[in-house]
Amino acid sequence: MSIKKVYLIRHGQTDYNLQSIVQGSGVDSVLNAEGQRQADLFFDKYKDVAFDRVYTSTLQRSIQSVQGFLDLGLPHEQHAGLNEINWGTREGTRITPEEDAYYHGILQTWSEGNTGICIEGGESPQLVYERQKPFIELMLSRPEEETILVCMHGRAMRILLCQLLRYPLRCMDEFRHQNLCLYRLDYTGSMFAVKKYCDVAHLQQPAEDIKQK
Template sequence: MTTLFLARHGETVWHAEHRYAGIADVELNENGLRQAEGLALWAADAQLDAIYSSTLSRSILTAEPSARATGEIVETDPDLCEVAFGVGEGRTLDELRPDYADAVDAFEARPAEAILPGGEAGVDGITRYLRAFDRIHSAFPDGRVLIVCHGTALRLVLCELLGIDPNRYRDLMPAVQNCAVTTLEYADRHARMYAFNVPADVAAHRY
């Protein structure tokens, strides 16, 4: 099986303000850049065979220090991008509610299936992530791979792999810390999870 280390990108200005970023290309803030360097300290001793990232700059900028620390290159994959939030990009749910009350209510009740106007269903994000995981497993069937990705899509795909209704991702996994590490063994759409949302400085002493 492939050991996948899934890390959410570092903090951006929008995330610090609890705004949806989705596929908007929001860069890291200063704290996010520091978090990426912390992830690199973990990566240096993680015996990685590869590093993958979404094509969004906040993910790439998070992955690059780990690539420098390990001598690997960052392979980008558009299937690892965040779920698109349409009219929600750059806004909070409270800001959306006056104009899109019904859509916001549906999105809060069934976040894996309901779509904010112009956005993408969470279940479609799951499909993309599983495609990417399958390709990575084929390339590194017994390897150790860091994947720098995104908070909502990460929680959705974990629910799918663990046999949990993805609409419950917010209740069961209310937050993913920036640059925290989740560890899976993965093969053929099956996974075993060994750790979830472990800060990089703690993960450095465990895996």
């Protein structure tokens, strides 16, 4: 079996990201100008990769982040299983340690291994883990797709990485993320290996481009 290459990215910046406002599966925000710039830079770097298919969540910020590839006519599928975790009553609110000790307490609870506990009105990491399984099964059932691009969301991406790399869910925060960061994974038929970890080199604008502006 040939190696399956998975390019896994988080969506570009939104105004919610910029303002430290929680956005989960219930907030269908769009990219801001910086997020669009990030998407353009990623496209410029990877537009020549022969992707067999593009997978996204059903949320706009995810789809907009790979629009350049979709404009090339690449096959595209949306999967709700890739949507961000539902943050319940915290969605659309600005979170700081001082303003919401409960939110940060839940994150601590999850890191201690209690990943089946739902945030108030929302999901638990375990629920997200379970809804991601059908996507993983589908992805692995298509050996003809040797190179794929997957765009999703921060917390959900951490959970997916735990699942693909066989880490306990309590370790999900070990996987750092930034807007439009890249994880490159290779699948050999039995296991995934990380080739790029939270890579953002593509977001560094070449010096010659800066001089021209």
